[in-house]
Amino acid sequence: MSRAETTAGPGLQDGEQGQPLVGRQDSGRERLPAPPAPRAGRAVWTLGLFGSELLIVFRRVRTLALLAVLAGVPLLVGIAVRIETRDGSSVGGGDGGGPAFLEQISNNGLFLAFASLAATLPFFLPMAIGVVAGDAVAGEASTGTLRYLLVAPAGRTRLLLAKYASVLTFCVAATLVVVLSAVVVGFSLFPVGDVTLLSGNTVSLSDGILRGLLIALLVASSLIGLAALGLFISTLTDSGIGAMAATVGLLITIQIVNNIPQLHALQPYLFPHYWLSFADVMRAPVIWDGIVKNLALQALYAAVFGSAAWARFTTRDITS
Amino acid sequence: MDQPPAADGQGADVVIETRGLAKQYRGTLAVDGLDLQVPRGSVFGFLGPNGSGKTTTIRMLMGLIEPTAGSARVLGRPMPRSTRSVLPKVGALIEGPALYGFLSGQDNLIRIDAADPTADPRTRKARVGSALDRVGLTAAARKKAKAYSLGMKQRLGLASALLQPRELLVLDEPTNGLDPQGMREIRALVRELAGDGTTVFLSSHLLDEIEQVCSHAAVMARGRLITQGPVADLSAGTRGRLAVTTPDPARATEVLAGHGVTDLVTDPHTGEVTGELPAEPPDLAELNAALVAAGVRVRGFGVQRASLEDAFVALTGEGFDVAG
Numbered sequence: 066m067s068r069a070e071t072t073a074g075p076g077l078q079d080g081e082q083g084q085p086l087v088g089r090q091d092s093g094r095e096r097l098p099a100p101p102a103p104r105a106g107r108a109v110w111t112l113g114l115f116g117s118e119l120l121i122v123f124r125r126v127r128t129l130a131l132l133a134v135l136a137g138v139p140l141l142v143g144i145a146v147r148i149e150t151r152d153g154s155s156v157g158g159g160d161g162g163g164p165a166f167l168e169q170i171s172n173n174g175l176f177l178a179f180a181s182l183a184a185t186l187p188f189f190l191p192m193a194i195g196v197v198a199g200d201a202v203a204g205e206a207s208t209g210t211l212r213y214l215l216v217a218p219a220g221r222t223r224l225l226l227a228k229y230a231s232v233l234t235f236c237v238a239a240t241l242v243v244v245l246s247a248v249v250v251g252f253s254l255f256p257v258g259d260v261t262l263l264s265g266n267t268v269s270l271s272d273g274i275l276r277g278l279l280i281a282l283l284v285a286s287s288l289i290g291l292a293a294l295g296l297f298i299s300t301l302t303d304s305g306i307g308a309m310a311a312t313v314g315l316l317i318t319i320q321i322v323n324n325i326p327q328l329h330a331l332q333p334y335l336f337p338h339y340w341l342s343f344a345d346v347m348r349a350p351v352i353w354d355g356i357v358k359n360l361a362l363q364a365l366y367a368a369v370f371g372s373a374a375w376a377r378f379t380t381r382d383i384t385s
Numbered sequence: 386m387d388q389p390p391a392a393d394g395q396g397a398d399v400v401i402e403t404r405g406l407a408k409q410y411r412g413t414l415a416v417d418g419l420d421l422q423v424p425r426g427s428v429f430g431f432l433g434p435n436g437s438g439k440t441t442t443i444r445m446l447m448g449l450i451e452p453t454a455g456s457a458r459v460l461g462r463p464m465p466r467s468t469r470s471v472l473p474k475v476g477a478l479i480e481g482p483a484l485y486g487f488l489s490g491q492d493n494l495i496r497i498d499a500a501d502p503t504a505d506p507r508t509r510k511a512r513v514g515s516a517l518d519r520v521g522l523t524a525a526a527r528k529k530a531k532a533y534s535l536g537m538k539q540r541l542g543l544a545s546a547l548l549q550p551r552e553l554l555v556l557d558e559p560t561n562g563l564d565p566q567g568m569r570e571i572r573a574l575v576r577e578l579a580g581d582g583t584t585v586f587l588s589s590h591l592l593d594e595i596e597q598v599c600s601h602a603a604v605m606a607r608g609r610l611i612t613q614g615p616v617a618d619l620s621a622g623t624r625g626r627l628a629v630t631t632p633d634p635a636r637a638t639e640v641l642a643g644h645g646v647t648d649l650v651t652d653p654h655t656g657e658v659t660g661e662l663p664a665e666p667p668d669l670a671e672l673n674a675a676l677v678a679a680g681v682r683v684r685g686f687g688v689q690r691a692s693l694e695d696a697f698v699a700l701t702g703e704g705f706d707v708a709g
Contacts, residue, residue: 113499113506114499114500114502116499117495117496117499117500120492120496121485121488121496124487124488125487126487208483208484208485208486209480209481209483210483210484210485212444212447212449212479212480212483213477213479213483213497213500213542213545214497214500215447215448215449215468216447216448216449216468216472216475216477216479217472217497217498217500217501218448218468218469218472218473218500218501218502219500219501219502220468220469220502223502224500380451382444382449382450382451383444383449383450384444384449384450
């Protein structure tokens, strides 16, 4: 039926000026079928893009190398503590000068997990996140695969969401790698038993493990803000290396600013400022103050830089 | 023929239509006032020297770049607003292939297919397999893409455009980096796809490529559209040149000039005399007889068919070089 109108169109052209134009538009509209994606299946297929993103992240040698480095930290700390305490002395001469949780490791292997998280959270973990988040969009832009994803069409918002979700998944995975490696090393090198909290009370091992899982979750959540920041930087450039370097550089700068006392006015707004608040889980009762502040700050960063990334990515010209 | 003939692209069946499309990059106009019409079912050659704005135009059509001015409609819908509904029906190869080197060829296609929300994951494996088969990459499907040669990468890029049945294929320089055999195969593939009713929009800087496979063509230079239409019409725009091979070029020139042939040129090496036939060409047999009667020994006589290259030179008044 639209076919008939189409053939009629050019024929009428000479006689009636307005007529074929109208007929043309109508027939054009009729011929276009509705967007073919069925509503019900769409959610599943969006997960398909997320799954594909995960594969891209975790099949890269670079990602595996980062995870291997993270897994190596608890091993190094564990071995160092083991050698140090071979003669029965405690770490740092027992005067409590070492990093958090370190002196307790020789009494309870579970503390290796807390010590490792405390050791990796300032730099190793966020550096790994910075690499993955910085590369997320810019890496695809520099290899040119971004244009093929967009004409597939992945949809800019959908692609960005899938990218952010995969970076967050990597945050969880990286944290879990540290924890699991620490648990394996700690449990095999040191005795394990009831857990003495920072506040001095003693809780059962199972309670300690639950607190450990909560800490892992909090540590992973601490990286939400940086992940959004890295993703935003990633939408600014077509150079994957550049975005990675910028994100990691920014992290280091902010960590330095966070440690200069004269700049204390700024510090409550810096994303790593409350990172070590997770230690408060190891008190009875738990002090939630810093933890809540940390999560709120991360949510703020995610909102601000997530929106900025979205605004940038959905409007920019893809010329790579 | 179930497609109605589109009268000079004025009919309803136009798959790509732009009006005054323009793109400005930091002061320079990469594309300027482009009015393009690609009829449905055509193999449309998009021709121009490197740097003439072909790729920028294609990126605007695919919603990758926002035009500075003008509008573009693809499959009847405005771009870049309708990318979601239009692009699943469009297969594209833009400015060369781009691959994930650490993935196999097959996994590369699976990745691209997963990005398409309309692609059914249940048929993904099968569609990837047949796309690989279509471009002759089945044997290398499991090889890491970083080990691919340029030609193989180009084929994989083509395969990603063929993951689904498409209404429109946009192929930007599809034979780049291919050996002559590969070029022939791609041309055969383009003809085959066009035979199935797919409109093919093919950009190239190779004139003979366009001439061999395209039914329609548009010519761009320095960001502007110079002409568009059926290929036959484009080369018909320039009349063929008369060519006479003779050992007596001086005498031949005299006789030909006497019969109204203009722009006579003698090639000093071959002794070939060529010239423009007048608007009302004389009977060529009579002309030949006149030459012989005047004592000119004729070895060869005929009209050289105008090529697209001649048309291009005639249109732009310049060579087919990189735009400055």
